[in-house]
Amino acid sequence: MKTQEFAKLLHQSIERGEYRETGKLPTEDELIATYGVTRYCVRGAVSQLVSLGELYPVQGSGMYVRESKREGCLSVNGVPGLTADFGEGRLRTEAKSIELIGATGDLAKRMKCAEGTEVYQLLRLRYVDEKPFDLEYSWYLKSIVRYMNREIAEGSIYRYLREDVGITIAFSDKIMRTEKLGAFDAELLGLPEGDPALIVEDDAYTSNCQLFNASKNLYDWTRAKFFTLSQIK
Amino acid sequence: MKTQEFAKLLHQSIERGEYRETGKLPTEDELIATYGVTRYCVRGAVSQLVSLGELYPVQGSGMYVRESKREGCLSVNGVPGLTADFGEGRLRTEAKSIELIGATGDLAKRMKCAEGTEVYQLLRLRYVDEKPFDLEYSWYLKSIVRYMNREIAEGSIYRYLREDVGITIAFSDKIMRTEKLGAFDAELLGLPEGDPALIVEDDAYTSNCQLFNASKNLYDWTRAKFFTLSQIK
DNA sequence: TAGTGGTCTAGACCACAAA
DNA sequence: TTGTGGTCTAGACCACTAT
Known part of the structure; x- marks a missing residue:
């Protein structure tokens, strides 16, 4: 369950506004080092948050926090x-x-x-x-x-x-x-x-x-x- | 691009009705052996078809072909x-x-x-x-x-x-x-x-x-x- | 050119289903 | 108990971005 846990952790960090300054997450390698998880785990967690519309990864650049228009909407998925x-x-x-x-x-x-x-x-x-x-x-x-x-x-x-x-x-x-x-x-x-x-x-x-x-x-x-x-x- | 290619291959096999008899795909290991792909590739391809509603995997049992109600509907995703x-x-x-x-x-x-x-x-x-x-x-x-x-x-x-x-x-x-x-x-x-x-x-x-x-x-x-x-x- | 995410390998072991 | 999908490891290398 590491991936789920890490997804939850990232989600909470984002909600707390932890990355508000830069608008982007630490790099994959930094996350791996900081939290002692593997690349597999990071990627699984990130892809979950991406499909929830919280993040978007740009190859070569970074993983950016999205502010989406979900407020006041019901979620279909x-x-x-x-x-x-x-x-x-x-x-x-x-x-x-x-x-x-x-x-x-x-x-x-x-x-x-x-x-x-x-x-x-x-x-x-x-x-x-x-x-x-x-x-x-x-x-x-x-x-x-x-x-x-x-x-x-x-x-x-x-x-x-x-x-x-x-x-x-x-x-x-x-x-x-x-x-x-x-x-x-x-x-x-x-x-x-x-x-x-x-x-x-x-x-x-x-x-x-x-x-x-x-x-x-x-x-x-x-x-x-x-x-x-x-x-x- | 192996994963994409393999997803396409699987999708076409399903559409051709290749698995209609059993209603399920070969096992992961069989797919790996038959097509010379890795587990990573199989899993990536399968998860794409799952999110399209073509397949559902049941742990311990197999990967089943779904007949969904998409006909006549526009796809949201x-x-x-x-x-x-x-x-x-x-x-x-x-x-x-x-x-x-x-x-x-x-x-x-x-x-x-x-x-x-x-x-x-x-x-x-x-x-x-x-x-x-x-x-x-x-x-x-x-x-x-x-x-x-x-x-x-x-x-x-x-x-x-x-x-x-x-x-x-x-x-x-x-x-x-x-x-x-x-x-x-x-x-x-x-x-x-x-x-x-x-x-x-x-x-x-x-x-x-x-x-x-x-x-x-x-x-x-x-x-x-x-x-x-x-x-x- | 260096940094970063994307894809892939080749395994190991776990959790659940069916017999 | 055996077969099956699910999770995970520890890397390697590729593709794209930014400088």
């Missing part, structure tokens, strides 16, 4: 869930409904399971600063999630899964698009019917690549924006 | 520009205006240049299958781009930059959000005023990290959707 973006202080979740259903048709197909497989179906309304921010339709495979109730659904489901069930999400596919809000969804979000909704459809996989969670999120278009960095090789 | 997503066959670009202006106020700030710096300002309407798909407001630093005319603007600007000017884009920041279409933009896109627009604001950087291109794209919300994969470490 990285750790999923609003909790990661806002923390629990500004966030409140209302579970509108929790049902255990049998997957059929499109849902079974999307979740890659047999018809009739037990699935928890949730409808949650998430508030940021006490204003509706995101309406989430979501489905969880019971065989993986085991159990679901209001208390869990109104907390951070991913934290529950990680800490109590022992599942970690490894990656997720996302599709982003726009729809017009229907009457029901608009009412819940406190927006006029026909207003835009920023839609994110998310399929989440465990580390052995089993899909365990699908969701459709409708974000308040006046407040939600997403940041992502694309690197070209 | 990877090579920018509609040309990469649709090819030139289905795509047509109409340059509505090309002006050389002096950057002021917000534009100068966004492009991190002095007030009055020369900037090409473009308005382009891009058609896919002869229907308006994307209205693009974009700005290019003249000091980097050198020259711009209708012919270039109606082709692939990035290809012009790469092949004729010798600039390659290294990465770009993107912000995705939604707005309601104003009358002018709606008219050009052939949509009703007040309809949603899927907005992507893009800041593109050269490999020495100079911002050279900013743009605001308004996509036809009925047709555009974006795919991205998020990996959690």
Whole structure:
């Protein structure tokens, strides 16, 4: 875990403003000497911070600290869930409904399971600063999630899964698009019917690549924006 | 360049369906032996395909080929520009205006240049299958781009930059959000005023990290959707 | 020409999955 | 227990930047 630790260390140093004067990190060789790590470790850590948009390396010149435009944006990549973006202080979740259903048709197909497989179906309304921010339709495979109730659904489901069930999400596919809000969804979000909704459809996989969670999120278009960095090789 | 070459080779093998029977790649050691490459090379290539969503490695088990839901989606990461997503066959670009202006106020700030710096300002309407798909407001630093005319603007600007000017884009920041279409933009896109627009604001950087291109794209919300994969470490 | 990041080698050992 | 991917070492050499 040296690489992860070192990535964290670098990240914290950057956040503390340690390199603000020069705008660049020490050289690879200096980092190797200072922290007693190997080149492999430095490169792994740096490439993580690069993909988070915190650093950009210029061959022959140095590794520069970036000030990106992430403030106020949700991150498309990285750790999923609003909790990661806002923390629990500004966030409140209302579970509108929790049902255990049998997957059929499109849902079974999307979740890659047999018809009739037990699935928890949730409808949650998430508030940021006490204003509706995101309406989430979501489905969880019971065989993986085991159990679901209001208390869990109104907390951070991913934290529950990680800490109590022992599942970690490894990656997720996302599709982003726009729809017009229907009457029901608009009412819940406190927006006029026909207003835009920023839609994110998310399929989440465990580390052995089993899909365990699908969701459709409708974000308040006046407040939600997403940041992502694309690197070209 | 061994890693890049090997990534390309693997990508093509996957696309040809070479591993369809088992659904998984040969083991690392087999790849090393078969292609005479090193573990370093294999791992580099694999991690590229993983971040494109083509593969997922499971420790202790193997590297599995994924069938993802990218079809019909634009890619958020990877090579920018509609040309990469649709090819030139289905795509047509109409340059509505090309002006050389002096950057002021917000534009100068966004492009991190002095007030009055020369900037090409473009308005382009891009058609896919002869229907308006994307209205693009974009700005290019003249000091980097050198020259711009209708012919270039109606082709692939990035290809012009790469092949004729010798600039390659290294990465770009993107912000995705939604707005309601104003009358002018709606008219050009052939949509009703007040309809949603899927907005992507893009800041593109050269490999020495100079911002050279900013743009605001308004996509036809009925047709555009974006795919991205998020990996959690 | 010196400094710096990028690529690569040839291994060793660890952690997890499947049998 | 064996096979597999993950992490790591300790270097060498290359490509690009800045002077």
